[in-house]
Every structure is written in structure tokens, then in C-alpha cells.
Amino acid sequence: MKEQILGVNVNTENYDELIPKLFANIDTKKKSLVVAINPEKLMKAKDDPALKALLNRAEFQIPDGIGVIIASKLRKGNIESRVTGVDMMDRIVREAAKTGKSIFLYGAKPGVAEAAARKLTDTYPNLQVAGTLDGYEQDTQKVLNAINEAKPEILFVAMGSPKQELWIEQHRDNLYPTLYQGVGGSFDVLAGNIKRAPAAFQKVGAEWLYRLILEPSRLKRQMNLPKFLFEIIRQNK
Structure with missing residues (x-):
């Protein structure tokens, strides 16, 4: 609804x-x-x-x-x-770990996606991380190839809005994943670079x-x- x-x-x-x-x-x-x-x-x-x-x-x-x-x-x-975007990402990841669906993290500064992926696998040991890639790769075709070769069901894109949604809309017909979410600064939150507000x-x-x-x-x-x-x-x- x-x-x-x-x-x-x-x-x-x-x-x-x-x-x-x-x-x-x-x-x-x-x-x-x-x-x-x-x-x-x-x-x-x-x-x-x-x-x-x-x-x-x-x-x-x-x-x-x-x-x-x-x-x-x-x-x-x-x-x-x-x-919230960050909590929805967490819920999706939790369900992915339960159901065997794999994820890919694309975006943010070098090293951030990898750190976020490590945090997620620490929290959800059964999670399948198909791959990560920072947002500084200039060759779009390389990015698309990396994602498609990894074959994740779920792609999280961290570029800031609306850039991330525009990127997803432009490329998703040529990408393997089925579920896409633009997550802004969520990788930095997961990596510990940005602190969330207290509960x-x-x-x-x-x-x-x-x-x-x-x-x-x-x-x-x-x-x-x-x-x-x-x-x-x-x-x-």
C-alpha cells in the first residue's frame, strides 16, 4: 500500500x-x-x-x-x-543471510565498502558477500562487469541521493542483481566512520x-x- x-x-x-x-x-x-x-x-x-x-x-x-x-x-x-534506510539495509542483509541470497556493496571511499562487509559478516556469519567495490572507479563498464561476474541477488549503492538512484535506474537493466537499494552513508555507519545517534x-x-x-x-x-x-x-x- x-x-x-x-x-x-x-x-x-x-x-x-x-x-x-x-x-x-x-x-x-x-x-x-x-x-x-x-x-x-x-x-x-x-x-x-x-x-x-x-x-x-x-x-x-x-x-x-x-x-x-x-x-x-x-x-x-x-x-x-x-x-530508515540504514535499518532497511540491515533487515535485508539479515534476511539474505537466512535465505542464502548474496549481496554486493558498491560505493563510498576506498576501503569503506570492505570494512562495512567485514562488519556485516561479523554480525551475520552466514551472509554471502559476493563482492565490494569503492565508488572511485571511473570506468563504468568495469563496475558493471565486476557486479555481473559476482552474480549477487542484492546490490547496495552508496553514492548519496539522488545520484545513487539515477545510477541504479540507468544501469539495472544491464545488471545481474534483482533487488537494489541506494544507501547513502550507510557503509560509513557500518564501517564505524560515522556514529549513529544513540538509541x-x-x-x-x-x-x-x-x-x-x-x-x-x-x-x-x-x-x-x-x-x-x-x-x-x-x-x-
């Missing part, structure tokens, strides 16, 4: 409801792209028809951001809980506040949240 927020489709399901759908698509070889939807991205998409179309072409749009939950409640929608902040959807405390320079970006909620209220009048 999906609902629209500022013209962008957003899935209403939680992790436990989404995972079986994602893996059913893998089993039937139906290619799927997972994109994370947050207020900052929605505000950009409001003024960027190409970005809005890109987000809406994805098969799964997960509600990553407390502002999306608030917007749904204000519109009497059905999105009840956040589905208490995560639980109440206030990771943005924790990051703002650590990096006051993010204030301009975080102003998107009140602007977003004001736009939602304005449209609901």
Missing part, C-alpha cells in the same frame, strides 16, 4: 511487511529499487519534476524521516512507523537533532523540516 505526500508515493508498510515483498520479488526475478523518502527529499522533489518522477518510478519508497510520519498523521494517512534519539525519530548538535552547520538543511510541515498544513487547509 502507498499514499502520496507532496506528490510522491510512500509505502505504508513496516519492515516486517516489506521484507517478504522484497524477497518474493527476488525469487520471481522482478527487479526492485528501494528509495528512502524524507522531508528534505520531498521538498526538493516539490520543485524538481525530474526528481519527483525518479522517486515515483521506484518500486518501494520507504518513509525515512519522522516528518513523513507526522505528515501522514496530519493527512489521516496510514504510515505509522519510520523505515534514545533513534526511538523517537530525533536522529536529525543529534546530528545537528554534533554539526551545527547542518542547521540550514534541517530547516527543511519546519518548511515541509508548514507546506503539509497549508495543503490540508
Whole structure:
């Protein structure tokens, strides 16, 4: 199920409801792209028809951001809980380890994908990592060849959004994997280069506040949240 927020489709399901759908698509070889939807991205998409179309072409749009939950409640929608990009990646990896599906990590700085893969295999010893590749390889065909030769069912791409989604959309018809997710800085989180907010902040959807405390320079970006909620209220009048 999906609902629209500022013209962008957003899935209403939680992790436990989404995972079986994602893996059913893998089993039937139906290619799927997972994109994370947050207020900052929605505000950009409001003024960027190409970005809005890109987000809406994805098969799964997960509600990553407390502002999306608030917007749904204000519109009497059905999105009840956040589905964050990094946690969705973890859920996919956990299920992949259970079901024998292999993963490939592409993107980030040299060494980061490898470190993230080691962390994942430490956590999930049965996980099959088909390969890793940093985001600094300039020869696109080499990248495609490396992924196709590894034959993973699942590809995680860490380039930042929307670059990663554009890359996936451009190349997925020529790639072996079935399930794709753009994961932004998740490799750095897994590798320990970026610290996630403490659990208490995560639980109440206030990771943005924790990051703002650590990096006051993010204030301009975080102003998107009140602007977003004001736009939602304005449209609901």
C-alpha cells in the first residue's frame, strides 16, 4: 500500500511487511529499487519534476524521516512507523543471510565498502558477500562487469541521493542483481566512520537533532523540516 505526500508515493508498510515483498520479488526475478523518502527529499522533489518522477518510478519508497510520519498523521494517512534506510539495509542483509541470497556493496571511499562487509559478516556469519567495490572507479563498464561476474541477488549503492538512484535506474537493466537499494552513508555507519545517534534519539525519530548538535552547520538543511510541515498544513487547509 502507498499514499502520496507532496506528490510522491510512500509505502505504508513496516519492515516486517516489506521484507517478504522484497524477497518474493527476488525469487520471481522482478527487479526492485528501494528509495528512502524524507522531508528534505520531498521538498526538493516539490520543485524538481525530474526528481519527483525518479522517486515515483521506484518500486518501494520507504518513509525515512519522522516528518513523513507526522505528515501522514496530519493527512489521516496510514504510515505509522519510520523505515530508515540504514535499518532497511540491515533487515535485508539479515534476511539474505537466512535465505542464502548474496549481496554486493558498491560505493563510498576506498576501503569503506570492505570494512562495512567485514562488519556485516561479523554480525551475520552466514551472509554471502559476493563482492565490494569503492565508488572511485571511473570506468563504468568495469563496475558493471565486476557486479555481473559476482552474480549477487542484492546490490547496495552508496553514492548519496539522488545520484545513487539515477545510477541504479540507468544501469539495472544491464545488471545481474534483482533487488537494489541506494544507501547513502550507510557503509560509513557500518564501517564505524560515522556514529549513529544513540538509541534514545533513534526511538523517537530525533536522529536529525543529534546530528545537528554534533554539526551545527547542518542547521540550514534541517530547516527543511519546519518548511515541509508548514507546506503539509497549508495543503490540508
